[in-house]
Amino acid sequence: MTHHLSRRSLVQGSALGAAVMLGGSRLVSAQDVEPDADFLAAQDAVVERLKEFEGSKIKVLSAVVGGKDPEEDQLFMDEFKRLTGVELELVHPTAEYTQKLQADLTAGVEYDLIYTNKSMMDMLVAQEVLVDLTDQIAGSAVLSNPTVIPTAEWDMITYDGRIYSVFNKFEGSRMMTMRADWLETLGLEAPRTLDEFYDTMVAFRDNDPAGDGGSPIGFSATGTYDFQPFFSAWGLRNGYRQTDDGSRVIDYASDEAVPVYEYLNKLYSEGLIDPNFATQDMAAVRNQFMTDKVSSLCYWDTWVGLFNAQMQAANPDTAFRAVGVAGIADENDNITITRGQPSVWFVPINAPNPDLSFLILEWWHTFDAIRLASLGIEGHDFTVTDGVYELTEIGAQHAMDHGVPTPYNTNWVNPVGELPGLREAQAITKEYASLDYDGPDWDATIKPLVDEAIIRMILGDLAPADGVAALQAELRDGGFID
């Protein structure tokens, strides 16, 4: 089946036409937003209250927020002090963040704020390591403002009615990301069904879309997490859930998942899935995508913009254009996209100055902080001349990501512009994405069993029907499903 590129399907790429050149990369003009007056007043109040803490010091353990290297971390700390009057000691491990976090907590190291994700927070809440922030959040004019953080979002990080952390940034979704320029070259539409996806992958493989004589692999991945767009075709979702009658179900281990594994095994057998998918890391996949070796991957929506910005920063004349594709619809035309788990800041119970810690969390959602955590450091990542913001060469390389590429705060307008293709990708997120099913024991105990079976079925080591039956038996034996 061959299909033609429709105007609708390439709307994501069309935004490039209106792009402006800034700091060596093309960015899209941001939409104007009228800031909420209550938020602006609350923001001013936070800045005013910060003056009471001028000269104070905080120590923060961060995974993603900060500079891109130790030198920029220092600039980040200096800029933080300039903006808040508070001295920041940023502990920013380059690897093994979880290990560092655990080791420091066990050793009783005192931090004012610590970054973590939902899975880790589940464990830390059980360990009673986090300060209960429920009342402070309810009383915060910044954090309780729904234009800053939509009220329903707090449900994701509420434990028995209590909230122990504050969001770091808006988490996007992992969506199918493809080469829009290749689709255009071959006169194809963005695929929406399994058949269309298969045909597109075959067309990419056989028709040399890059014009370099190569045969790009259809889809690359790092483990099972990236295959959700295919499960979407059967309306299945990662994780486990409870049905109305109270029994526990794991979609990926259900009989309904058998055709997914048959389909994926077919793709694998025909060389349309990267055979290194079970062992490689995401950096390798990104590299393949940006060097014409792979035509599609499943990755964060932000990366649609980052791919385009980085490729254009490297070569302004590049034909490369990534586009987010909504995914593969089920028989009812529903699409299931996985939204990222919340990333948060918490105040540990041994924090030396919890009042200042919370005030910094409020400040984190104001414009100065968002500018720092997205654009970066003024004079280093961007410059401001007569009110006009411009990314420096370094800033363009850092692609407006210093921990918060996409803030929650809807009052914020990026003064530089947006990453090309990002707004359209995020529109897909807002329309289709939702959190995976989750629950205790999933990451530590159940996921390894499910992952092993899925990969072996894709590789052909296990026949899908047998593999699913064996997985069900094992999960039942472990008491994980009924």
Next chain:
Amino acid sequence: MQITGNMRRYAWLYVMILPVLAYLALFVYYPLVQGVISSFQETKLLGGTTWVGTQNYETAINTKQFWQVVRNTVLIGGGIIVLGFFPPIMVALALNELVSLAFKKMAQTTVYIPHLFSWVVIAGMWMYILAPNGGIVNETIKALGGEPISFFTSIPWSRFLMIALPIWRDMGYYAIIYLAAITSINPSLYEAARVDGASRFQQTWQITLPLLKPTMLVVFMLNTLGMLRIFDQIFIMRNPVTKRYVDVLMTYVYDLGILQGKIGLASAISVMVLGATLIMTAIVWTVTGFGKED
């Protein structure tokens, strides 16, 4: 009086040993004692402990996964000890036979270099070499008409690699130890053997190998001590398919303690590993007669 006199006489030696004692106390014995205490406690991060008796030990030995990792540890650790015992000796004997000094030095350096690489480098290198798509081994297999092998996701192959790669990595290191022992053998023994008409093989079999026995015992003992503590290569090269079949005691302890925050359970298993290591060492010590004069 004599003791006091000796202490005064060698006071500077005692002062010199103090940093080492302090280091051992701080970084070895204190964590060890803390680990034993934690193994009887339910420990919360940032303080808060409850005594739970032997509950952590009971939980460990009643968990299916624990016995799976014990089995993996014995298979992989034992495999490294058994299969890795002779290759360094053979390499050392071969190096000893080289006549050209320049070539000998080059060969020594070549076999030793992998020992200097971190496991991250080694894993990356072999994953590249053995990659199903583009790896030199699989491209050769495909060129010869065969089906590519996904080495790192194949359960038997991955277990084999977990044994073979440490042997390959450390072969040069142990070969240098053996080579040093060989060069210290009295040349007159070989000269006497040659006078008696012994062949090269007979000299090796009757002189070199018997005199290498103390070194062999040291190497064997070192490997035995390390058998239950293997971690790096497993942690770096495991993946979702092979995890269950290659995870060893120390990666299990890491998962429990660091990723799941079950400090007490992880400590209990660590204490069991320590106990098992001491028992194994004592057995090897007794069976091999380690430390006794021939």
